[in-house]
Amino acid sequence: MRRQWSIRARVAITIGVLGLALGSTFSYTLMQIAERYEHVILRTVLAAEADSAKEDIADGRVPRMPHTAHLEGWLVPDMASAKLPEALRGLRPGIHEYRVGNGEEPHVGVFAAPNGMLVYRIDIGQIEELEEALQFWLWMLVLLSAGVTTAIGWWLAGRAVGPVDALAKAVATLPLEPAPTALAANLPSDGLGRLAGAIDHYQLRLAEAATAQKIFFANASHELRTPITALRGAVEVLLDDPSVSVPQRRRLQRLERSVTHLHWLLDALIWIARGPGEAESLSFKSQVEAAVDRLAPRLSHRGVVLDITCGDGELVAAPRRWLETMLLNLLRAVVDQRPPGPLPLHCSEGSLRLGDEVQHWMPSRSDQGIGITMVERMAAVLGWRVRCGLDVRQLFSVELDTRSKPAEWS
Template structure:
């Protein structure tokens, strides 16, 4: 029972029954009020017509108190009629229809009524409806005409109507709720099927998809959205698997090298110089591990949103120039040169620390993966910073064989290295620098893209909203 109460089907049926009950209650009350109003209105019209007829009969005599036999017969035919004349502020009955003596006591005998009115008073056999109208005889004597009719018939009709409404409304609600429960079950049956199929999909089966129904309704859109979500989960799981495998591979290399060097040294006694050489090699591997760990930590903190990015004015051209000077000496040793092109100050709102890291990573990657030139530094890596169309643009180009077209879209993924891209002279990379650069650009509301140049090499373009 508890499970049934918490189902959408039950809640829909309950809400449907509540709404229907409210509607039927309002409709029943309105129907009862309208029927009651129309019955009383019809009854009042008959009383007014009778009073008009009484006035016509009385107008044939100068002194109404002296009624002729003809007048009395006509008044007797009309119904319950009671006539008063005013005497010293009180009323005196001078005519009463046959059978109306029991209602005389319920009528106000005062004769000073100024205008016609309806009233309802209790009578010996139930409620009475009275229409009272003042009149003045041809002799000038004031009086009152009272036409009285019992409301017993109307009361009985309304009582029957109340019973019918009270019996039919609950029955209609029960039947409608049962029908609504059945219809809700039919409507939600596809949802149960989707739930059952989705429950069978496990982490190892993310390639499966739910069958999309032919009807392009809410259920169809739900299934399509669910399939899209599974596709995103599959892509995330695959990326996580690749990330884990690549991280394990990158960490395994330095660890294996360190372990091998230590085992060789410990295999037999060595001189001090040999120990220093091995320890220096181990130190280099430790630096590699630390660099990988720091990069992974940056990406992990970025994924969790725990890195705060400041929004302060930063001269992007100054950052690029300073880093170009830092890289110049190392680039010249490898037969490369660096050139900075910037004609004006380029300011954007950002975090100088992370923008510095962005330019560093892009320059480091450009120098590593460029062809060496001659001793005069003919292989040139260029850094261009400019403002164009309301954006700050940074572009770094390097000479070289370029990147396979199918790899361009994956350059900024973690641990990704294209098959055709190899660092020069053993320069090593971990495949994390461009991933960090991509995050920095995204955190600053910018875009980053790579393309192969027609003259050879690769150009990485970054755009930011200008300050």
């Protein structure tokens, strides 16, 4: 997969490349100017020597030709004279540069005189060495400037994208429940400010939608509770009638269990609509035992016996009524899926498992008949996780993990 560079890295590299290009252009231009300046000085020096010799010739004097370690001169009748070194013979008037066997590059000036040709050879090896040193240090300066500009680009890019990172962190730490935000309050009215404003507006719409949903759930739950309560009362009255036959009593008991199930689901829906409220430090074992007591008739009917393994010191931070409703619906869902017999219930380190060790996790869907959608929703609000699966005997098991992340309650 192709690696994606961060904006900060791309900006830093771009500025570094730009610094390298500008530094290289500056160094090349400076070397060209130095080379040009060298030729101007050489032409001036050699022309001055030739003009002095021409004046001597014009005055009838024999010009004194230089013969030093760095400057030599010859007055010859023509450029084919044997007095000239072989490398200088045949040169035309002007300034010339050539390479000798030892690698040096002396410069030669050829000038026409009244009675022959004036030839000067000047060795500027020391100047050439200085030019090479200058070129070396210029390229070192180019590399250094590229590194410095890259570092400056990295710093500037960090300063530029800092507000973006801060906005990203602020969005990442938003609560699970939608709530109005003011991310754009401390940002300028540029593109970043408009982005933060759009997030604020979106959060406001989410909060309004969540509030409307809670109001709907609360109203719907209360409206449904009235007929369910009436139905439950009618079933209880019929069960108290001694004239009811055994088959009818069984049907009424089944209807009573279904009404109780629906009542617990409505409780869950109401609590979801209201919100979790304030958390308490609760004993896992006490809450489980209370839920088991309320579920005793269903356990007896299903022939399920709970084998509870839960230490007295196991604590969980949660709203009391939320945890009660979650445990009731969770126990009911597992009991209805299990055959008669023992049902292990194990809680430790903030985790509750109903059933044996899960061998195969599976997604929870409403069409599977498990009936823990409300519990999953309540757990998600608290930042918990509910998972269901099959144990080694292919029996249904559920795990409630309260350690996923800290809950954020409104």
